[in-house]
Amino acid sequence: MWAPSGHNRQPWHFLVIQDKEMLDRMSDFAVDRMRRSSLEWVRNLAGKDGYHLFHNAPTVIVVSGTHPDEPPLSALVDCSAAIQNMLVAAESLDIGTCWIGLARFFFEDEKQLPSLRxxxxxxxxxxxxxGYKADDYIPTPMPRKSGTVSWYRRGE
Ligand SMILES: Cc1cc2nc3c(=O)[nH]c(=O)nc-3n(C[C@H](O)[C@H](O)[C@H](O)COP(=O)(O)O)c2cc1C
Structure with missing residues (x-):
């Protein structure tokens, strides 16, 4: 809630879900949709043995935004800033997190959405x-790309 937001609109809402049955139901629904996705990597992910949308975490926070985008204001950007703060704050408490974009396969279904209230x-x-981490140390899976920083300095 303390993230910066354009024009201080604070266009966010946080729904904390701590109900395994609900989370499993959301996962089952999304995975079923993912299996029929036009994107190959999404289909492959959904086909993996034991894949769970939320990695079986006991707590999931759904971040919602209000206000349509009015550039340069954007609820999506403001909510993303809030999410990154949550990830960093959780890590400081030794709580593991994963940003879940694929939950849209549940969110996009107009019939399912009302169940979230x-x-x-x-x-x-x-x-x-x-959730609390199953392993103490999980290395970052991908090497970081190089060449993503450049400088503009006087006289160079
Ligand atoms: C917008 C966004 C959506 C993401 N969605 C998912 C997701 O649905 N499932 C998942 O397992 N990871 C998801 N991730 C996590 C990325 O896969 C992860 O950040 C990336 O592989 C780099 O790993 P690292 O964060 O451990 O450095 C998402 C990350 C972002 C920023």
Whole structure:
């Protein structure tokens, strides 16, 4: 809630879900949709043995945004700043997290959405899975790309 937001609109809502049955139901639904996705990497992910949308985490926070985008204001950007703060804050408490964009396969279904009881006027954007870590140290899976920083300095 303390993330920066354009024009201080604070266009976010956080739904904390701590109900295994609900999370499993959301996962089952999304995975079923993912299996029929036009994107090959999404289909492959959904086909993996034991794949769970939220990695079986016990707590999931659904972040929703209000306000349509009015550039340069964007609820999506503001909510993403809030999400990144949550990931960093959780890590400081030794709580593992995963940003879950694929939850949109659940959010996009108009029939499923009301079951979340998100207040009117908000649209779910992303979710964050949280839980105590199964392993103490999980290395970052991908090497970081090089060449993503450049400088503009006087006289160079
Ligand atoms: C917008 C966004 C959506 C993401 N969605 C998912 C997701 O649905 N499932 C998942 O397992 N990871 C998801 N991730 C996590 C990325 O896969 C992960 O950040 C990336 O592989 C780099 O790994 P690292 O964060 O450990 O450095 C998402 C990350 C971002 C920023």
């Amino acid at each position: 998100i207040p009117e006027g908000y649209r779910p954007l992303y979710s964050v899975a949280m």
